[in-house]
Amino acid sequence: MRAVVIGTGPAGITAAETLRHLDPSGSVVALSVEPFPPYSPPAMADHFLTGREAPLYWKGRDVGPRLGIDERRGVRVGAIDTDNCEVVLDDAERIPYEGLVVASGSRLHAPLEGADRPGVLDFKSLRTATELIGRVRRGEVTTALIVGNGLIGIELSLLLADLGVDVTVIGRRTWVMPRVLDPVTSTVAEAALVARGVNLRLGVQVDAIIGEPSATGIRLADGTHLDADMVVAATGVKPHTEFLDGSGIVTGWGVHVDQGLGTSVHGIVAAGDVAEAADRFTGKRFVHAIFPNAVAQAPIAAANLLGADLRYDGADTMNSLKHLGVPIVSIGTIDGPDEILRWQENGVLRAVYLRDDTMIGAQLAGDIRGAGVYRSLMLRRLPVGRYGHRLVEPGFGLADITLDALGHRQHSLSVV
Template sequence: MRVVIIGAGPAGLTAAEAIRTRSPETTVEMISAEPFPPYAPPAMADHFLTGRDVTLYWKGEDVCERLGIEYRSGVAVARVVPSARRVELEDGTALGYDRLVLASGGRLYAPVVGADLPGIANFKSLRAAKALVSRAKQGQAKSAVIVGAGFVGVEVALVLRDLGLSVTLVEALDRVMPRMLDAETAEIVEKEIRRRGISLRLGTRVSAFAGKKRAELVLLESGEELAADIYVAATGVKPNIEPIADSGIGVRWGVVVDDRLRTSAADVFAAGDVAETQDRITGESYVHAIFPNAVEQGLVVAANVLGADVRYEGAESMNSLKHVGLPVIAVGAQHGPEELRVRHGDALRKLFLEDGKIVGFRLTGDVRAAGVYRSLMLKGADVRSYGPALVEPSFSIADILLP
């Protein structure tokens, strides 16, 4: 059997490794548009802030050679033709397949006029990120404007500020990471961001990126203009679905999959930031573009590609910040009918409950209880018997095992 995998990020590489490990006789060919060994985009900020490669090349730079994966790097996919079981590359090569895995990831975007102008950096691409960081290190850039203060926008701001740039972070809503943080948690994070010397412009809407041949200005709806040497559009992550645009494979925001991660085309699967899956808690269909989901989906796809019948239980909304000055973890919903909280300075524990069950939580400072809360949430455990003690710093796994 021949399996072709489009994308070499966490989902694609996990699937490739699992297939080769379980079925050494299966040929696996993995394609990446970037000229690098398989890497983890979520680790780029850590890589540039610490200088370490170990998290970026998380399976090792020689992983494809070790596992016998045929790896084509530096060449993009032009289109997919499911009816012919064929993948066509931009260099003219055509690859046949028995099973196809779409793991092409996503890219940063902003639904703003001019967001496609040259000169706007994409920090989801290692090639683009290296070029951006190189400009900063060589003194070719002294300032940056980042549109979008979501998870990636904040991490990019921290990287560029650490490199000595003057950084302005613009967010249309009233707080940073609005999809991830409630107002109280965001206020703690905002204080740390400002302490790092980053200028925050909250509640500020951008009307356009402007320039004749490349981005030269950010125009605000207020009429104000922001100029910088570097511009980053980071209001969201958009799945890379262009190669399947005319394939007939079902797409909404991301590639539509069932609970086995099968697409609408026979023998074609999807995983990672390109796949639209159900949320494990809410049941809503969404693209949950985070590392743990991508890895889990890669494992499920690998099993089903090899003929198993493994059900994907659903994705989680889960993020963590390490470099903002204090650890921050956000999991699940950011509100609920009931709330338990305790705060000591900037150390916050906040749980959101519905019918006695945890539907989300936010932790800053002391995040040791994250694993316990996540386990209780996924099990759908009724936690009312614990009462306010649930958010006390002394609460631990022992309180569950030894009631």
């Protein structure tokens, strides 16, 4: 097959690799708008701090030539002509395909007045991150404001603090990483951030990014102005779908995909941050923009493009924070529980979220042992009420579940 992959992020390069592997006689063209070899965004902070390249260029800088993938950098896809099966580049070049993988990932989403002002930086891609860190390295930045207290804003704040910048994170919600952590678990993250020298201003509404001709600060809803050498938008991400307009590929927030990761157009699949796939726990369509989902979806999408009939189990909601110095893991959702069980002692915190006698979410901080057991209970939707508060206490694990299962078996045997 003549396959084209749009994007060489974790999803795109994994799809290209799979296509190459499963179809050695076919051709694979992989396109990226960025000028870099395929890279892993979660490794960017470490790369800028330590200079290490291997985790960043996780497939090797030479992955294209080594695997026989025609990996093309600095090319932007402007449209897909699905009638003629051609990818149209911004410079009007047309690349024909027999099978197409859309793995264009996500970009900064900053619905905020002044966010398009010159000088507003972000840490979403290696290109923008390189520009941002370049300013720091050139000594142009003593103070920085990060608008947004999600995962990317928090990761960047730690990096900037480590690079000696006086950095302040500003968040609308009153706790950090509100989409991932509950307010109690986030206190552990907040303590770690403050200890690392990050300033937090939470529960504050930013009205606009201000400055002429380029950004010099922000205006808060109460009229206060905050100034800094650098203003960073970390307000969220949005799937890169603009170039799909007019292609017939159905999109919502992201590209709608079926269980096999096929789009609404035959011969076109999607994977990674761009794909709006079913959530593994709730079954609802959602964009879970995390690395493990991207690399789990890509091989399935690629194999199905070649005619396989694989089913994707659904996107996981599991986040772990690597650079905080304190282990924290969040699994599933914190939305709409019937009951929350908590255990907390000496900086170790565990919480499980229950609905209809099953687990819908878990949060662990300080000691993340047992996360796998919780995930497994959630995936199997096993009833957990029988464990009572023990479920959330340290030491709860496979042994409890196994003993319990054995107990049930003995009981049913005696009844028989």
